[in-house]
Amino acid sequence: MSSALDDVISSAGFGQLRAFVAVGETLSFSRAAEALGVSPSALSQMVRGFEARVGVRLFNRTTRSVSLTDAGERLFQRVRPAIIELGAAVGQVRHQGERPSGVVRVVSFHSAAELYLRPMLAGFHAAYPDVVLDISLDDAVSDFVGGGFDVALRLGEVIEKDMIAVRLGPDLRQIAVASPDYLARHGTPATPHDLVDHRCIRWRWPGTTMPYHWEFWQDGDWFEVAVDGPLIVSDKAMALAAALDGIGIAFAVDQRVEQYIAEGRLVPLLEAWSAPFPGLFLAYPRQRQMAPALRAFIDHVRAAASV
16 A cells, blocks of 8 residues: 555545545534534644645635635545545445334335335334334325335335435236126126227226326337226225125236135136236335434335245
């Protein structure tokens, strides 16, 4: 290791480097001193010491302004990412010694909450009694971070690309189902396009005005069918109940209807046109430092889902 590098990463040198980066970020000695918790005079001495250490002037100073010199700008762009990374690493180690506490705000699709949240709540609160889970159940697709939530449980296909997405379960498949009574009265559709002549129970994404078009798979591509019928709902449980009552054909995830199919209360339809799609995921934004309570929640959900 070179003597220059040894000198800079020494205790005094690192403090001066932090001081340099803080002033470079704010271009204000007073604001940088406040951020670091030192006096402006002490900060000024650290920056002067750092300039003497590297042998070049890094800031242009006047009574009214502070700016980086060309050499200071080049150094600032090189060292700032390293200082940020070091700070994040120290903060993460410090967090590991803390007992998780505070509020974790969660938004979840109803189906994900039923499968992955409700079963883990008792165990989570026994392990982390100081963590409060604030859970909202909502099938609407919206910017959950902008809505003030820390983490979301959603279908993989509606998660934003810049999010961390952790798979919780297998791929899912939607199938059309109807009661034996309905099929006896109205016949059985042979292809997805036959559905336009049937009484279908339509579902609408919460927060939207138009009913969802049913999606099917053929020859390597998805296609949509705009069905019609006597009932439009925004709750999938209600759509399934209506199918069980013989009102019409519903479109549901196979996990939700497999029991009713086994009991003979519903009949699967058009299965050759039903293909799997990404299932339920836990999503959260990328972040350098994660609160211990949020990390505990994410780890607990992942562990419970893998059982």
